[in-house]
Amino acid sequence: MTTYKAILEILKKKKGSLLLGIIIMAVITFFYAGQLTKDAEELTGAKITILSKDNSAIEKGLVDYLGEQHTIVKLKDTSQKKLDDALYFDEVQYILEIPKDFSEKLGRGEGVKLVSKTRPATFSKSLVDTTVNNFMNTYLTYQKQLPEESQKNLLKRTRKTLSKEGKVHFDSTYHNKKRQRVSGQIYNLLAYGMFMSIFSGYAVINLAFNREEISRRNSCSPVSRRKLSRKLSIGTLAYSIFCWVIFLAFVMLVTRNRFDQVVGYFVLNSLAFFAAIVGFSVMVTSLMKNEDAIAGINNIFIMGSCFVGGVFVPSEYLPNVVNKIAAFTPTYWFAQNNELIGKTVAFNQSFLDTFLFQTGILLAFAAAFWVIHLITMREKGSLTYKMNQV
Structure with missing residues (x-):
């Protein structure tokens, strides 16, 4: 019990650094949680910016109609x-983006494909695209049915038809x-808070017991090195499971x-990521020599992998080369699985295949970290034995 009490005392002494990840995660989590309380009862307009190279009555009619349905934001x-x-x-x-030949093509009765850009995973694209298509299809229908009408009258008829309002309600499953x-x-935020807390715990415990004076004292104790190592492993693992x-x-x-x-899949994904975190922590902390390395790993690897892995910045916004680099970290695959679960409607075989594949990669990371740790410890033990022989 003395070893476990010592581990507990070490963790208490370093509670400030261990709580940092929890505090940062809690702040960001409550920011995201605000979105859960917004019930989508009615269809509201989107904030749009229009980049137009055309200057015609038809273009003006489209812009005015968009302004009635949505909020137009002008960017300097x-x-x-x-x-x-x-x-x-x-x-x-x-x-x-409205091209220069927009009114010319529409005037000839041709369809025009407009270029647009939206935020990923939002309803804005469907919402605004529907508005644009309503205007163009209504205008083209009147133009086809009334070829003798002037452009001014066609626009007037189009606006009159589109002025009829209705109320749209979301399907009952939309909010869910x-x-x-x-x-x-x-759940993505676990990649920072949980990773940082578990790694820091492993680091402070290993550094404390690997200090030269402590190692010498333990070598003289009646407890064997193997038994002490087993107690340390059990104590740090218990701390990790608690986290x-x-x-x-x-x-x-x-x-x-x-x-x-849904929650079951989130929990399974976090469990696979937990295995990767423990493997990484055991591998790295067994080689650490000073406390400065803890902050370095936390700020460079853990936080860095969260930024490139799609935790703090969605992977859709990142260049392909960044996503390819991020794929060499377990954080990326953890975030990919959470995104997959979050957007899945039908949990069919296709979903299961992708989920199991990405979970398998997380477990492969965990296995690789353990293999590297065992090889390193074997080499380290062999070197120590040779030095003692000399």
């Missing part, structure tokens, strides 16, 4: 970088699907989801 800077930033920071949700997607984003349970309970409390099939 329309460079590609600023447009991407506006989408990312939710200044706008939909960017529509929205909650499911947001829940996936919240996993606490973090999981916190996320389930915030999302307020009952335990069903």
